[in-house]
């Protein structure tokens with residue numbers, strides 16, 4: 001089965017439904033995924049825990065050069081750019097110099113595409129680090145993952161490599177004072193013979209309760225679109241997604 005891996009530090013641009021014309025920044029390996037989660041739906045495939053320790057992250061300078069080169073080419077070609085998006089093969093905020101890189105990206109973006117936005121797709125696992133929170137507060141779209149309303153559900157879906165604590169995560173989300181976007185992937189199926197379904201009524205109800213506590217400026221929901229490492233999963237049908245949107249709307253959330 002093939003999975004999606006980005007082979008460069010700066011990739012794209014790609015057309016994103018939510019972010020428009022988006023140029024990606026991958027601070028992770030270019031031939032495998034590196035993450036502290038092992039989501040059963042990850043389009044990059046399973047996470048190999050043994051590869052985490054030995055990876056040498058691209059230097060601040062290397063990222064700067066790659067971005068500057070790509071943006072100057074795009075300006076010369078009169079290209080459009082809506083967002084520079086930290087995404088790629090794993091969790092971007094694992095980079096030890098994440099904040100310095102975000103600062104550089106802001107500067108370089110302002111030089112070439114002042115009106116474009118900067119987005120970060122993150123699993124929110126590094127919010128215990130002051131520098132990561134500080135970096136996320138500087139970007140336009142700080143998009144953080146919350147794939148369930150109960151610790152048990154989240155652990156089944158995201159399989160974090162640390163002792164996940166939902167209470168702590170909520171506190172960290174609240175510290176953004178609304179300056180964050182929550183992103184949730186809905187799915188159902190089985191993993192290791194255990195049923196997983198974050199669309200059940202009690203799940204959605206509690207998820208909405210959590211959102212009321214977090215107060216994000218926006219909520220993004222989606223379902224499986226590509227190959228998943230766990231094959232016993234199904235995407236959620238459009239009707240169900242519409243039903244969730246209606247509930248979000250009723251609670252006054254933007255999406």
Ligand code: SF4
Nearest residue numbers: 035037039042090123
């Ligand atoms: S957090 Fe993102 S990169 Fe990491 S395993 Fe989950 S989907 Fe994949």
